Amino acid sequence: MRRSFLKRSLLVGAVAALPLASWAQLTPYDFESRMGMESHIGKITGHAKDAKADYRRYCVSCHGELGDGNGESFPWVDPKPRDFQLGVFKCRSTPTGTLPLDEDLFDTIARGLDRSNMPQWSTFTKQERADLVAWIKHFSPRWVNEKPGTPIQIPPEPEVTAERIKAGRDVFARVQCWKCHGVEGKANGPSAATLTDDLGRPIAAFNFTEGARPKCGSTDRDLYKIFMTGLDGTPMPSFADNIKPDEAWDLVFYLKALEPQNSKEKALAKQLGLKPVDPNAPPPAAPQ
Amino acid sequence: MKNQWKHPFSVVLSIVVLVCCAALILGREVRAAGEGKISGTVKLDGTAPHMKGIDMSKDPYCVKAHANDPAHLETYMVGANGGLENVVLYISDWSGAAQTSTTVPVFDQKNCMYTPHVLPLETGQTFKVTTSDATAHNIHPNPNPMTGNIPWNQSQPPGAPPIEKSWKAPEFIEVKCNIHPWMHGWHAVVKGPYATTDSNGNYTINNVPPGNYTVTAWQEAAGTQAQKVTVAAGAAATANFTFKAK
Numbered sequence A: 001m002r003r004s005f006l007k008r009s010l011l012v013g014a015v016a017a018l019p020l021a022s023w024a025q026l027t028p029y030d031f032e033s034r035m036g037m038e039s040h041i042g043k044i045t046g047h048a049k050d051a052k053a054d055y056r057r058y059c060v061s062c063h064g065e066l067g068d069g070n071g072e073s074f075p076w077v078d079p080k081p082r083d084f085q086l087g088v089f090k091c092r093s094t095p096t097g098t099l100p101l102d103e104d105l106f107d108t109i110a111r112g113l114d115r116s117n118m119p120q121w122s123t124f125t126k127q128e129r130a131d132l133v134a135w136i137k138h139f140s141p142r143w144v145n146e147k148p149g150t151p152i153q154i155p156p157e158p159e160v161t162a163e164r165i166k167a168g169r170d171v172f173a174r175v176q177c178w179k180c181h182g183v184e185g186k187a188n189g190p191s192a193a194t195l196t197d198d199l200g201r202p203i204a205a206f207n208f209t210e211g212a213r214p215k216c217g218s219t220d221r222d223l224y225k226i227f228m229t230g231l232d233g234t235p236m237p238s239f240a241d242n243i244k245p246d247e248a249w250d251l252v253f254y255l256k257a258l259e260p261q262n263s264k265e266k267a268l269a270k271q272l273g274l275k276p277v278d279p280n281a282p283p284p285a286a287p288q
Numbered sequence B: 001m002k003n004q005w006k007h008p009f010s011v012v013l014s015i016v017v018l019v020c021c022a023a024l025i026l027g028r029e030v031r032a033a034g035e036g037k038i039s040g041t042v043k044l045d046g047t048a049p050h051m052k053g054i055d056m057s058k059d060p061y062c063v064k065a066h067a068n069d070p071a072h073l074e075t076y077m078v079g080a081n082g083g084l085e086n087v088v089l090y091i092s093d094w095s096g097a098a099q100t101s102t103t104v105p106v107f108d109q110k111n112c113m114y115t116p117h118v119l120p121l122e123t124g125q126t127f128k129v130t131t132s133d134a135t136a137h138n139i140h141p142n143p144n145p146m147t148g149n150i151p152w153n154q155s156q157p158p159g160a161p162p163i164e165k166s167w168k169a170p171e172f173i174e175v176k177c178n179i180h181p182w183m184h185g186w187h188a189v190v191k192g193p194y195a196t197t198d199s200n201g202n203y204t205i206n207n208v209p210p211g212n213y214t215v216t217a218w219q220e221a222a223g224t225q226a227q228k229v230t231v232a233a234g235a236a237a238t239a240n241f242t243f244k245a246k
Helices: A002-021 A028-033 A048-063 A102-111 A126-139 A162-173 A220-229 A246-259 A264-272 B002-007 B008-033 B062-065
Strands: A036-041 A045-046 B036-045 B088-091 B106-110 B113-115 B117-123 B128-130 B138-139 B153-155 B163-165 B171-176 B185-189 B194-196 B200-210 B209-220 B223-231 B235-236 B242-246
Touching: A036 A126, A045 A048, A045 A126, A048 A126, A102 A126, A162 A264, A162 B113, A246 A264, A246 B008, B036 B062, B036 B088, B036 B106, B036 B223, B088 B117, B088 B185, B088 B200, B117 B194, B138 B235, B185 B194, B194 B200, B200 B209, B223 B235, B223 B242
Parallel strands: B036 B235, B036 B242, B106 B128, B117 B185
Antiparallel strands: A036 A045, B036 B200, B088 B194, B088 B209, B106 B113, B128 B163, B138 B153, B138 B171, B171 B185, B209 B223
16 A cells, blocks of 8 residues: 555656656757647737747847847847746736736737837737737746746725825835835945846846836836736845735835826925935834 | 444445554554664865955945854855865655655845755755845845746845745755845755755765665755765665865
8 A cells, every 4th residue: 555655656756757857958849849839818819830920020139049038139139138948027917936927928028128129019910919929938838837827916006195105115115125226216225236137147226216117017007016026037026925015005106206207196205305215224113 | 323333345444444544654663763864974175265254335234243253155164174064965866755844944044144054955845934134135046947946036124924935846046135145045955855064064864765875965166976875774874075175
């Protein structure tokens, strides 16, 4: 009885280890086997095989034949093109360490990534974009072996108030966003200069004060998602365990008050005469 | 009540269940008694490399924490008689079942360093990441996603709750904090029983069933060395390793 159980668990283990062994090195053969990959964006179904021509025409020079971000433009491009084989993506609505939703990739293609060589691909039809999402997915075995993460819950956006902006500043101080982003959001915090991405390449913290669009979108919901999911592959962590959903909106409002664009948040912060956080103040205790 | 015992099937079934349970319990005891262990010492041959001091001036909290105990790199931790600390020893040809370890090891962020510097783990074993510091950290393990271990990155400001995680596949995973770039540790994920060396370089791998094994010693900078050992029932096998100082 015991022995047979042992045998069975060994067998299960061996079968489970098979896909791991096959990940050792990716070859075009692996991609071919995943050519049936699909994406689902609302009512649209994208098919990887239909995106082959578009990818070769528009994407291959940076992202490369094998999707590893090693296209012929690689040496001249900074930030470097994404390696699709790793299946690690910045812009997600899912928790850190999980695959993004198809919609996340779909939106990223259309939005482009500000301050990088990735333009806004608004020229594609929705069908073409959905096909490209499926194509991106066929490069990584992760899309066969894992499901996308469960998207984070975002409560409806509350009304902006002066109290909320002030509370947002307290969150900014408590979780120490300023360590990298600086007390005024100028990306000049004490740790900003030494930041590197997962591949060891230097990377800059986001500067809120120069009017740039964040890479993963500039709507209030986008800002919310950025710090509650983290930007995987970069130093930006997820704060989901340490910022409550309601506080997260407070922080969004405070971040908007740091931006140079005129906004209700900025006007309210000005009225309040809100000062930047003091980096030398003892860190406020975490709420129990 | 009496009716129940009239069914021969239920009687047979309960006897079978009882016998099975007894066999399982006895089997386990026999197994525990028959298990051996592997122990030994890992040494560094030659002069221990100088471990540079760490400049923590970017965070006054960290500087204060090390006011009386200057921080230095932990790549080579060499004790008395050349004993090498933080070497992970494991059975690289382990084909047995997973060790159902119920202990949850802790990887703590303390005084802007990782304690322990090297955390040995079995695949699937739950571990906890905690912070004892009054400054914010982000904990950012960087495995190769091709192995099945997926990188993640979470913040731990002062007073943050522990994070519980596990790793799917064997791999030596580098862990960093982007806020404090000197913070550098390892999650050594292996299959089967494991041990790490203490400050004198000594180790013992417990719960090894009798058999022939390859014991591998892994040191973050010196690499790996392997040896064949034979473990007899209830006995201790010895495997000593010596790494050359570079």
